[in-house]
Amino acid sequence: MALSQQQLKNLAAEFGTPLYVYDAEHITAQYKKLTDAFAQTDTKFFYACKALTNINILKHINSIGCNVDCSSVNEVKLAFLAGFEPKRILYTSNGIHFSEIEEAQNLGVHINIDSLSNLEKFGQKFGHSYPVGLRLRPNIMGGGNLKVSTGHDQSKFGIPVDQLDQILDVVSKYNLHIQNLHIHTGSDIKDVDVFVKGIEVLFDIIPSFKKLESIDLGGGFKVPYQDGDGETDMPLLAKKVNEAFSNHPNPNGKHLQVWFEPGKFLVSGAGYLLTEVNVIKENPNTTFVGINSGLNHLIRPMFYDAYHKIENISNPTGEEKSYAVTGYICETDTFAWDRKLNEVKEGDLLVFYNAGAYGFEMSSNFNSRQKPAEVLVKDDKVQLIRRRDEFEDLLKNQIID
């Protein structure tokens, strides 16, 4: 299933490093896990494309029948370029200027509104004419760490459910057609009961929305980052969702479709970051492995203390030793402390796993370094899907007298 070390070595030789590599087959297999698990439930999946927006990835997502969730109008435009029709695009806004919602409305996509202020403006401008969704804050703690937890009672995301009266005032003032109720409690959620709690919160308020067609439970499914780590149990989640619906038959007398917005679940394990060792530095207690990458290419370890499995594919059977793997940025950009790797030498290739979600997408040009190239492996074919940045790219938009 996964790409082999030999395949990765060949790709590094062909395209150079640092290099992001994506395996289309993995994305397809993950999507199938979702659709198989929810075969008995009326469900729609929208890929949260903020995880990885390369247009070729979006085209692949489209080709397997998955819909797309966007967090900006620019992502909506990318989805159009990838061939998605408006009704297969969801735009879940957060903290944005109303003009962006107007743009999304004009493009004809599904919209989730996340503030009373924008809901009011939407009502004034469009009234009943355009069905719309509400992004709610369910006051539930979910997710792997506080930085990626978005549904709790101190979170900026969504309209707090306890403001239901105010929501209903706006809805009735403008006779709004509320089509969808959305929540997203966080990322890295292994415990399926977090989703069930979310459904319970929604069931309490569903009767107030007579024209509702769907409930949207957001994304956040966990993927395994290290050996022994689990993944959100999809068949169990599907079972619990179905049970929740049978415990609350027809809360407002209408059939409701269930929507999800998986990001990581679809693309995390599909991605690899290939890097090369620049320098080895010995310290009394630590051996530093300095690679040709850094927080400018993969910020998750520094930003979230995220664990990424690393392998030395140049010496896979070498003696295991302990290393600190560090980047080449003028900041402390440590990928891993005290990490066991097969003996590392300068020039060796190190591969980072689970680099598909929020890897390239959160990269930057910090220290005026170029972003890596991206390659897609699909149907045994290899396609360069983004050229490596060149020096001139750093000057783009700079005004030079």
Ligand code: LLP
């Ligand atoms: N839907 C909404 C409204 C979201 O805000 C997100 C992610 C998703 C869906 C997809 O969540 P996922 O299935 O990928 O967990 N950069 C962090 C994760 C932050 C996610 C932000 N929102 C990381 O690398 O762990």
